[in-house]
Amino acid sequence: MTVMVEPYRERAARVAGADLWTRTAEGGDFRILPDGCMDLLLVDDGLVVAGPDERAWTGSAPRGTRFAGIRFGPGTAPGFFGVPARELLNERVPLAELWSPNRTRRLLDRIRSAPDPATALDIEVAKLVEEPTDRLISYVLRSVRDGLLRGTAGVSRLAATVGLSERQLHRRSLDAFGYGPKMLDRVLWMNVALDHARTGLALADVAMLTGYADQAHLTRDVKALTGLPPKILLA
Structure with a gap:
């Protein structure tokens, strides 16, 4: 089987100030630079939260691993995740550790059942976001x-x-x-x-x-x- 490796793509998300991005891993290590942002990642069939980074973060994924993410603008994600950003500094944690497992599973089911999971991620997150008031x-x-x-x-x-x-x-x-x-x-x-x-x-x-x-x-x-x-x- 040939695994098609898609380039990194990014566009404005439905959430104000956020971006929706997609990528298929080429295999091996990759470097993520600090940017002051937090992401909600759809990694194959799981939802993961990427906290803000102080330094470059090196990860790895098998070739063909599919990623989609909502990159929240700086300062806008803590209200959505329900925890202060400081608690997620330099961390990658499953969303179910921040939300209840049932709430996380319902969101994931809606995303996975859609024809285009990345677009569904964008739509579902926009439904849940409240405009920041700070x-x-x-x-x-x-x-x-x-x-x-x-x-x-x-x-x-x-x-x-x-x-x-x-x-x-x-x-x-x-x-x-x-x-x-x-x-x-x-x-x-x-x-x-x-x-x-x-x-x-x-x-x-x-x-x-x-x-x-x-x-x-x-x-x-x-x-x-x-x-x-x-x-x-x-x-």
């Missing part, structure tokens, strides 16, 4: 994306702006994202930098464009978070 999550993300946390005083400025102590802000961020605002900033901006580098832009220009002190700073940060320097990672 404005702090949106404000922290906007501050990160606007570059307001770059530099030594960024976190203290953000805490003062939202009327929290730095400790309170850190605790709220751990619950929402799995890590504090400074780590979130490092992870999200590393991904922005890698996206620019994938276009062929020189690393020195990428560093300047994305707020790193220089190319050496960018290289150190990418290696610390992924285990590889950017030139090898991108190759």
Whole structure:
């Protein structure tokens, strides 16, 4: 029997700010980079939750293993799974460990009985998601994306702006994202930098464009978070 290996595909999901992706494993190890997100994975016939990662995560799967996933935007998944993000940091756990086995089985049965399980995953998750109401999550993300946390005083400025102590802000961020605002900033901006580098832009220009002190700073940060320097990672 010939196993057809499908390329990685991704599109916007029905849940706001989330993506639906599919992939068939080629066999062997694969590297997942930290991105500040949490995923609900359909792996063959099981549902697995992938928590936020601090460092690159290396997994393996036999050739032909089929994956589909909903990648929630940073800070939006804890309400859906019912646990703080900090409890799932660097973890992969069956959904049935977070929800009741019966609830998980009903969701899985609806997905597996559909002609296209990936589309069914997208539809069923959208039915269950409630819109987040924590404005702090949106404000922290906007501050990160606007570059307001770059530099030594960024976190203290953000805490003062939202009327929290730095400790309170850190605790709220751990619950929402799995890590504090400074780590979130490092992870999200590393991904922005890698996206620019994938276009062929020189690393020195990428560093300047994305707020790193220089190319050496960018290289150190990418290696610390992924285990590889950017030139090898991108190759």
